[in-house]
Amino acid sequence: MSESASHPNENERLLLIVEDDAAFARTLKRSFERRDWRVILATSLEEARELLRTHAPTNAVVDLKLGTESGLAVVQALHQHDADMLIVVLTGFASIATAVEAIKLGASNYLVKPSNTDDIEAAFSRTPGEVDIPVAARPTSIKTLEWERIHETLAETGFNISETARRLGMHRRTLARKLGKRFVP
Template identity: 45%
Template sequence: MNATPDVSPQADRSLLIVEDDKPFLERLSRAMETRGFNVTPCDSVSDGLAHIGKSAPAFAVVDLRLGDGNGLDVVSALKRERPDARAIVLTGYGNIATAVTAVKLGAIDYLSKPADADDVVAALLASGTAKSEVPPNPMSADRVRWEHIQRIYEMCNRNVSETARRLNMHRRTLQRILAKRAPR
């Protein structure tokens, strides 16, 4: 456990992360473990639902769109099994209607990707009435753009031509962007 006191009312730090972007799932899992959570990573709705059926965690971070379904099904199942659980929804496809639905199903927050581990912890541990603080060093617009391009590139199995087509940009422009370091 970390040396900072637990600010949540629950001493149970079990966390389910349901995310189909494997590199992001691995990074977030490691980051949350270093912050004192007992993490169970799942890469599909079916795996997430199976884990909840065995042992419903105190916390969950769920991607909205997954390869085998909708992450809101996981949030709904978690709230049925453990009403005091705190779940947040992560998505790269945010819109108001989906955010409202997520909250109605029991999510306590709705974060747009890319969200870092500090944003996730702040959302999970925030009191019900307090709003999460704006991060002191938010990502620059260039960094957000770079993260989005990297995510699409990975989704296209690192195929430059397919990624360029989906992003509606010239292939050589994309190659130059991919060859550079990540902006700060």
């Protein structure tokens, strides 16, 4: 990539998308580019950190589940890199615990998939504490509650899988398998 992004134009919007679903990431990238955004892609925390060495994104979209990695670690790293970066977390695994952790770690907003470019841009421009956000009634399943507890404990342990498994009273391999599964509550 021959972009000189380390010194972007002040009016330029550079979006970092951290998403491990390649098809979804490409679709989102094209959609944002049609809206005059410059977009860079990463599929993991390590790739995101590598891009931060040469690019200065103004905004980021982070998937909560990146393979076996938690997107919360990415949110934390992005916020530590630039506290002014607007970060929106996307997830198919919506839970109160992960939403709260994402905000605590520096996300400016949290959206449930499927979310489109309009939703994400609106989330970037929303001010903290808006009272006009619609409240949706969605029953919580046992799997969702389990997922919430796993993510809450992961955040508490600094994303240490062994310690998280110990605290949850499960074998490390069982936890790794659960993190590797793709379920939709």
